[in-house]
Amino acid sequence: MGYGIQIYNSSGRTVLDTDRAESLLYATSNNTAVGNTDFPVTGWSGSNLIIARPASSATGTQGYGGFAKLGRRLYDNKWGRGLTAFPNNNNGNGGGYVVWRELKAQSVSSLTPANFGMVVYDGTGTASSDILFSATDLDVTAKVVATGKFNGTAGSNSAEGYYQEFTMDSSLDKGRYYVLVSNTASVYISGSSPGTSSRFNFNYQFNYSAGTIRMLNYYAIGSTRAAMSSSMDWAILYVLNGGSVDDNFS
Amino acid sequence: MAYGFEVYAANGTKIIDLADRVSRSVASGTTPTITSGSYYDVSITDMTNADDWAVFAYANTPPNSLNAKNVDCTRNTGYFRVSQSMGVSSSFDYIVIRTG
Numbered sequence: 001m002g003y004g005i006q007i008y009n010s011s012g013r014t015v016l017d018t019d020r021a022e023s024l025l026y027a028t029s030n031n032t033a034v035g036n037t038d039f040p041v042t043g044w045s046g047s048n049l050i051i052a053r054p055a056s057s058a059t060g061t062q063g064y065g066g067f068a069k070l071g072r073r074l075y076d077n078k079w080g081r082g083l084t085a086f087p088n089n090n091n092g093n094g095g096g097y098v099v100w101r102e103l104k105a106q107s108v109s110s111l112t113p114a115n116f117g118m119v120v121y122d123g124t125g126t127a128s129s130d131i132l133f134s135a136t137d138l139d140v141t142a143k144v145v146a147t148g149k150f151n152g153t154a155g156s157n158s159a160e161g162y163y164q165e166f167t168m169d170s171s172l173d174k175g176r177y178y179v180l181v182s183n184t185a186s187v188y189i190s191g192s193s194p195g196t197s198s199r200f201n202f203n204y205q206f207n208y209s210a211g212t213i214r215m216l217n218y219y220a221i222g223s224t225r226a227a228m229s230s231s232m233d234w235a236i237l238y239v240l241n242g243g244s245v246d247d248n249f250s
Numbered sequence: 251m252a253y254g255f256e257v258y259a260a261n262g263t264k265i266i267d268l269a270d271r272v273s274r275s276v277a278s279g280t281t282p283t284i285t286s287g288s289y290y291d292v293s294i295t296d297m298t299n300a301d302d303w304a305v306f307a308y309a310n311t312p313p314n315s316l317n318a319k320n321v322d323c324t325r326n327t328g329y330f331r332v333s334q335s336m337g338v339s340s341s342f343d344y345i346v347i348r349t350g
Contacts, residue, residue: 009254010269013302013350020296022274022348048278048345049306075314105275132274135257141265144273144349147304182345183306187318200319219319231322233304237273241263 005120016133021122023107024133025049027140030101030245033079039072040079040100049103051142051178051237054206055096056248069216070098071184071203080186099245101178103142103237111137142178142237150202150217150230161201161218162227166236168211175248179204179213180235195222202230208249276303276346280310281332283341289333294346299325302350307332309340 004018016024031041032055040050054070073080079098111128113119117136124130145166152164168174184203191197201216215234218225239246257266266272281290297303305323312318313336320335323344332342 007255009271011271013271014348015254015266015270015272020274020348022276025273025275025347048343049347072308074308074312074318103273107275136260138257138265139259141257141270142273143266143270145271147301147349180306183308183323185308185312185318185321187314187316189316198316200316202319219316228319230319231324233306233323235304235306240265241259241261 004123016120018120018123018132021132023105023122023131024138025103025105025142026138027051027101027142027239027242028104028109030099030242032097032099034097035080036078038079039077040102046102047104047108048182049180050100050182051103051239052098052100052181053175053178054208055099056175056208057096069186069201069203069205070179070181071186071201072181073187074185075187100181101140101142101239101242103180106131106134106137109137113137140242141240143240144235145177145238146236148215148234150215150228150232150234152215152217153227155218155225155227157225159223159225161216161220161225163205163214163216163218166213166215168213170211172238173247173249174208174211176239176242176246177213178237178239180237183232191222197222200228202228202232204234271349273347273349276348278345279343281307281342281344283339284332284334285339286337287335289331290342291329291331292344293329295328297325297329297346298327300350302348304347304349305330305344306347307342307344309334309336309342311338311340312336313338 007015114136120133155162188199200219205214254268
């Protein structure tokens with residue numbers, strides 16, 4: 001490049017590059033939700049990038065081993081995992097909920113940068129829509145800690161199903177781990193007789209006790225599970241400076 | 251420090267560190283309606299199948315049936331492809347991010 005700025009992290013990944021019209025994503029508004037309510041909230045007009053985690057108390061009785069399934073029920077655009085939406089009173093220790101945040105590009109946030117700190121524009125002007133990075137407008141950030149596809153092979157054809165498993169860093173606050181839920185999906189179809197109901201899961205399962213997050217990819221009829229392989233992406237993020245919303249385990 | 255940069259919030263908390271993998275917005279939008287058994291390609295400059303790209307796509311009018319699982323989104327050089335065989339037609343919202 002002839003001018004501008006490029007910044008790389010210690011692994012060689014790009015942090016900022018003025019040759020690319022890619023604006024930094026940061027964590028903005030946060031809220032809570034319960035199962036069977038609109039995703040992410042009724043009347044939402046924000047971005048489509050929603051990250052979420054279960055409440056820290058979500059270790060109730062539903063799901064394999066009491067783990068908390070988290071995702072989006074697509075057909076009616078609500079929080080849920082098929083038949084029994086997560087969370088509800090059965091899987092939140094008597095009152096579970098989801099904590100969610102919006103990820104938003106700085107270029108679409110109508111920012112008015114301060115007259116100090118570093119601001120990087122895309123080279124087309126200095127309007128708020130031209131901002132690639134504005135340091136003073138950053139407060140809460142979300143760094144990517146893992147990405148992949150819903151195509152795990154761990155697990156079995158019994159209750160746990162099939163998955164990939166991510167282990168949280170035990171030195172970090174487990175309440176700051178979020179997953180990207182915008183493209184998760186689950187469906188539950190009641191069978192004509194007991195043991196014939198069917199469902200599939202492309203969603204997440206948190207286990208705060210074990211410090212793990214599973215990316216689920218299985219289809220089930222009755223109590224039998226079969227692995228599904230999808231090319232859909234998943235992502236796990238770690239929120240920094242989220243304050244009391246996320247400081248549940250520290 | 252030899253590379254990278256650090257950013258601190260006003261309260262002194264470090265919010266970008268030297269090793270952090272930040273994410274950036276590349277594109278978002280809605281595909282035209284895709285009929286069952288078909289696909290639609292979205293051109294994205296510089297896109298590859300490497301792990302520093304991610305595409306999050308979801309149907310706007312999926313069926314309330316197990317067929318809703320029959321959706322794929324594959325990253326390729328210069329574009330990504332949304333294909334579906336849900337048994338119904340649907341457009342798809344998508345978001346493209348880059349982390350490297």
